[in-house]
Amino acid sequence: MNEQPAGAAAANTGEVVLRLSDVVKTFPGVRALDGVELEVRAGEVHCLLGQNGAGKSTLIKVLAGVHRPDSGDVQWLGEQVAFSGPQAAMKAGIATIYQELDLVDYLTVAENVYLGHEPRSLGFVHKGQAARQARELLGRLGHGEIPPHRLVKSLPAAGKQIVSMARALSHSAKLIIMDEPSAVLAHDEVGNLFRIIRELTAQGIAVVYISHRLEEIREIGDRVTVLKDGRTSAVNLPARTTPTRDLVSRMTGRSIEYVFPPRPDTEPGEKLLEVRGLGRSGEFAGVDLDVHSGEIVGIAGLVGSGRSELLETVFGARQAEAGTVVMDGRGLPPGNVAAAVRAGLGMAPEERKSQALLLGQPIYRNMTLTNFSTYATAGFTDTGKEQAEAMRVADQLELRPRDVRRAVRTLSGGNQQKVVVGRWLLGGTRLLLLDEPTRGVDVGARAELYQVIRDLAANGVGVLLVSSEVPEVLGLSDRVLVMREGRVVRTAPATELSEEDVLDLVMAGSLTAATTEEVAA
Amino acid sequence: MSVSSEQKVEQAPEGHAPHAAPAARGGGTSWWKDEAQEPLRRNLGLVGVLLALFAIGAFIRPDLYSNADWVINNIMVILTQAAAIGVVTVGMTFVIIGGGIDLSVGALIALSGVWATTLATQSFGAAGMIFTAIAVGIGAGLVNGALVAYGRLVPFIATLAMLVAARGLAAQISGKQTQISNDMFINSIAKERILGIPLLAIILLVVAGLGWVLLNRTTFGRRTVAIGGNAEAARLAGINVRGHTMLLYALSGLCCGIAAIMLTSLATSSQAAAAELYELDAIAAAIIGGTLLSGGRGTIVGSLFGVIVFSAITNLFAIANLPTEVQNMVKGAIIVVAVLLQQVRFSSVTQFARRHGLTRAKPQT
Ligand SMILES: Nc1ncnc2c1ncn2[C@@H]1O[C@H](COP(=O)(O)OP(=O)(O)OP(=O)(O)O)[C@@H](O)[C@H]1O
Ligand SMILES: [Mg+2]
Numbered sequence: 104m105n106e107q108p109a110g111a112a113a114a115n116t117g118e119v120v121l122r123l124s125d126v127v128k129t130f131p132g133v134r135a136l137d138g139v140e141l142e143v144r145a146g147e148v149h150c151l152l153g154q155n156g157a158g159k160s161t162l163i164k165v166l167a168g169v170h171r172p173d174s175g176d177v178q179w180l181g182e183q184v185a186f187s188g189p190q191a192a193m194k195a196g197i198a199t200i201y202q203e204l205d206l207v208d209y210l211t212v213a214e215n216v217y218l219g220h221e222p223r224s225l226g227f228v229h230k231g232q233a234a235r236q237a238r239e240l241l242g243r244l245g246h247g248e249i250p251p252h253r254l255v256k257s258l259p260a261a262g263k264q265i266v267s268m269a270r271a272l273s274h275s276a277k278l279i280i281m282d283e284p285s286a287v288l289a290h291d292e293v294g295n296l297f298r299i300i301r302e303l304t305a306q307g308i309a310v311v312y313i314s315h316r317l318e319e320i321r322e323i324g325d326r327v328t329v330l331k332d333g334r335t336s337a338v339n340l341p342a343r344t345t346p347t348r349d350l351v352s353r354m355t356g357r358s359i360e361y362v363f364p365p366r367p368d369t370e371p372g373e374k375l376l377e378v379r380g381l382g383r384s385g386e387f388a389g390v391d392l393d394v395h396s397g398e399i400v401g402i403a404g405l406v407g408s409g410r411s412e413l414l415e416t417v418f419g420a421r422q423a424e425a426g427t428v429v430m431d432g433r434g435l436p437p438g439n440v441a442a443a444v445r446a447g448l449g450m451a452p453e454e455r456k457s458q459a460l461l462l463g464q465p466i467y468r469n470m471t472l473t474n475f476s477t478y479a480t481a482g483f484t485d486t487g488k489e490q491a492e493a494m495r496v497a498d499q500l501e502l503r504p505r506d507v508r509r510a511v512r513t514l515s516g517g518n519q520q521k522v523v524v525g526r527w528l529l530g531g532t533r534l535l536l537l538d539e540p541t542r543g544v545d546v547g548a549r550a551e552l553y554q555v556i557r558d559l560a561a562n563g564v565g566v567l568l569v570s571s572e573v574p575e576v577l578g579l580s581d582r583v584l585v586m587r588e589g590r591v592v593r594t595a596p597a598t599e600l601s602e603e604d605v606l607d608l609v610m611a612g613s614l615t616a617a618t619t620e621e622v623a624a
Numbered sequence: 625m626s627v628s629s630e631q632k633v634e635q636a637p638e639g640h641a642p643h644a645a646p647a648a649r650g651g652g653t654s655w656w657k658d659e660a661q662e663p664l665r666r667n668l669g670l671v672g673v674l675l676a677l678f679a680i681g682a683f684i685r686p687d688l689y690s691n692a693d694w695v696i697n698n699i700m701v702i703l704t705q706a707a708a709i710g711v712v713t714v715g716m717t718f719v720i721i722g723g724g725i726d727l728s729v730g731a732l733i734a735l736s737g738v739w740a741t742t743l744a745t746q747s748f749g750a751a752g753m754i755f756t757a758i759a760v761g762i763g764a765g766l767v768n769g770a771l772v773a774y775g776r777l778v779p780f781i782a783t784l785a786m787l788v789a790a791r792g793l794a795a796q797i798s799g800k801q802t803q804i805s806n807d808m809f810i811n812s813i814a815k816e817r818i819l820g821i822p823l824l825a826i827i828l829l830v831v832a833g834l835g836w837v838l839l840n841r842t843t844f845g846r847r848t849v850a851i852g853g854n855a856e857a858a859r860l861a862g863i864n865v866r867g868h869t870m871l872l873y874a875l876s877g878l879c880c881g882i883a884a885i886m887l888t889s890l891a892t893s894s895q896a897a898a899a900e901l902y903e904l905d906a907i908a909a910a911i912i913g914g915t916l917l918s919g920g921r922g923t924i925v926g927s928l929f930g931v932i933v934f935s936a937i938t939n940l941f942a943i944a945n946l947p948t949e950v951q952n953m954v955k956g957a958i959i960v961v962a963v964l965l966q967q968v969r970f971s972s973v974t975q976f977a978r979r980h981g982l983t984r985a986k987p988q989t
Binding site: 445479 | 844845849850853854858859861863864920921
C-alpha cells in the first residue's frame, strides 16, 4: 500500500465492503467468468474494464443476485454471502443499474422507481408519497422535469436511464453498481451523473462503475479492475495514473491505436439524400440537410435536441408533418419504412433492445432481418447463405462469439450492438442512418467499426451519424450539423469545428442561439 | 509496464490451476441445456405423454389393447378426431407466433360450413361448396386482419367481435336449422381411406406439412417469427408489418374454411353451433406444443402433437367410460403443466436443483 498515486489514496482509506475470489460462472457453452477477483472499498469508485464479452455484466449480475456463481467466494461486509435473488441483494444493500434497462414500460415513472418496495401502510400503496419521493430523487439527478406520473414507455432512452438511476438511489444502498450508465447519456448528463456519484462516495457508499470510455474512468474512478476473457487480468490499478496503453493491452492483449480512419482526399459524389424543411411539432422543425455519396455527415446535439427523432423521420419510422425527404431525386412517402428500405436507406436505431433486436433468435437471423428475402429463391429462404454472409460481417466487427446460430440474447451488450450495426453492412444499403452506433462497443471494436464505416463511405455509401460523443462526431464525419432544441444551428466541415465549439453551440442559451442562427444562415 | 506494489497482474493461464484451460470457454453444450433444442425436448415430452396415455389405456382395457387390429383402428380414430381441430391449430400457430391470437376460429368454421351448405351453394356441387367455405374463411380472416393491422384493435378484441358476429351471421343464414349436405363427394371425404389411413388424417398431415415448410423454409415464415419476436424491430428493418398481419389472419381463416368442409363431411351437415370452443382447443394445443403466447416462437410439429394428445385423452376417456367432466379437468391440468414448463426453463430447473443440493454444484477437477 506504499507509494500509492493520489487517485487511489482516498479509496484505500475505506474498509473493504466487498471481496470476490475465484468466482466462476458458466453458461451453456460459455465460461463467462473463469476465476474473477474483485475488491471494493467503502467510498470508492471501482471501475471494471474489459472488452465486449469479457464478463463485466455477468460479474455484476452475480453481485446483484441475478446469477448464482458456479463456484467461488463472495464476501459482503465481511461475511460470506450467497444471494438467493435480486431482492435479497437489494435488502443487503446492493443496488444495481443494469446495462439493458429493466423498466416496466406500462408503469409510471414513480411506480418503476419504487417497484418492489413501494412506500405503504397496512398493505396500501401510498401513491402520493411515491410520486413525491420520486420527484425528489429525479430532482437530485438534475431531472426534475420528468413527471413521476408519466408512463416510462413514453420516455426517450436517456430518460429511462435516469429513471433506473433513481430506482437505484431509492434503495438506501451501501454499494451501487452501474453497468455502462453513461452509454445513453449526453455530455452534460454525464457531468450530472458524476456529481451524483461524488455525493454518494462522500457518504461512504461504494460504486462499481463500468464504462468503455477511458476518459470517464480517469475522471471519476479510483481503482480499476480489468477483465479479459472472464479472468481478472489486473486488479486495483490506480484509475488516474495507469497509462492508457497499459489498460488497453490488459483488456485486449494487444495495443490499439485509438484513432479515427483518415478522411479521403476525394470529393464526395452525387447527392443521395436531400431533406428540406422537415419538421414534427414538438420535436424539430425546418431541418434542411444533404448527404452525398461517400460522405459521412454527423449530427451533434444534446439528448432531446431532436436528433434521433430527425433520423427516424428521415427513415419514415415517424411520420413527417412538414417538409420532404428526397432520395436519388425521388421523394420518399412519409412514414413508410418499407419504401425507405427499398430506396436504399438503412437505420441502426438508438435503442437496440426494443427497436432492433429479436433477442430470442439467432445472430444470423437478426443480421439478415432486413434482407433475408434477397437470399431467398422463390420465397424459400437460404439459411446457409445467410449464415455465411452473417459470418463475414461478424468477422469484420470482431463479434464474439463467432457462432452466428446463437441467440442474440446470450450476447454481451456491446456484441448485441455490433449485430444492430452489422445488419446494414450486408450490402444493398446506399444511405446509412446511424444512431449512436458505438454505444457500449469497446475501444478495440470501436476502431474497427469506424474503419468499417469509412470503408463503406469509400464505396459510395452516404452516412448520417448521430452520436452523443462529440469527439466521435468530429473525428468520423466529413461534415457536421449541430442541433439544438429541434433546429440545426450550425453546419460546417468537421475540420473547422473544435470540441469546444460544438459543446458551446449545443448548450448555448437562447440569446446566443439567435445570433448563431444568423451566422449560420 | 510500470506496476505499482498493490497491483496484481495475472500470470499465465496456468496460474489458475483449478480451472480448465481457456479452451473450455465456448466448449461443448449438453443438448438438454441448449436453448435451440428446446422444441425437440418438448416434442419428445409430448411423445412421452402419448406413450403414457397408451399405457394407461392398455392397463384399463387390456382386452381391447391386446388386439392389434383394434389398436391400429383406434389410432386412426384418434387421428380422424384430431383432423379438423388440427388444421385450425396450424393456422392458429401462425397467428400466435406472429404476435396475435384468433378467437374467432370456431365461429368461422360454423359460418363457412353453413354458407357452404345452403341450398344455393350446394347447387354448384362439391367444388362450389369447397370454394365457398374457403372464400368465406379467407374473407372473414381478412376482416380480422384489417381490424388488427389497420384498425389498431387488440387482436383479442377484434377476433372476439368476429366470434360473436360470425356465429350470428351463421345463425341468420341457416335460420338456426341444421343444414344437411346432399353432396356425395363432400359426404364421402370423411369415410375415405387411402392405404388404410383416413383421408381426413391425410389432409391434416398435408396441411401441417405445408405449414411446416411455410414457417421454417420461406420468407413468409421468417417474417411471421420476426414480427412476433419484435414488431418494432421488424418494422424498422423494412418489413411490412401490417400487410403481413393481414395475411396471417387470412391464413387462419383459410384453415377454418378447410376445417369446415372436414366437419361438414363428418356430420354430413352443418349448423351455426358447430365447432363450439374450437378456439380454446386450438390455442391450448398450440401452447402445449410450445408456442409462446407472446409470440416469436413456436413449432408446427409441437402443435400437431398438442392436438393429438388432446384427441388421445378424449379417446381414452371414451374407452374407459369416464365422464367428460373429468376429461376437461385433466385437459386443464395439462395446459397448466405445459405453460409452467414453458416458464420454468431447463436452466432454471437445474439452477433450482443446484440451489437445493439436488445435484453437485459443479464437477471440480
Ligand atoms: N444468458 C446467457 N447465456 C449464454 N451466454 C451468456 C449469457 N449472458 C452472457 N453470456 C456470455 O457471457 C460472456 C460475458 O458476457 P457479459 O455480458 O458479461 O460481457 P460484458 O463484459 O458485459 O460485455 P459488454 O462490454 O459487451 O457489455 C459473453 O461471451 C456472453 O456471450
Ligand atoms: Mg455488459
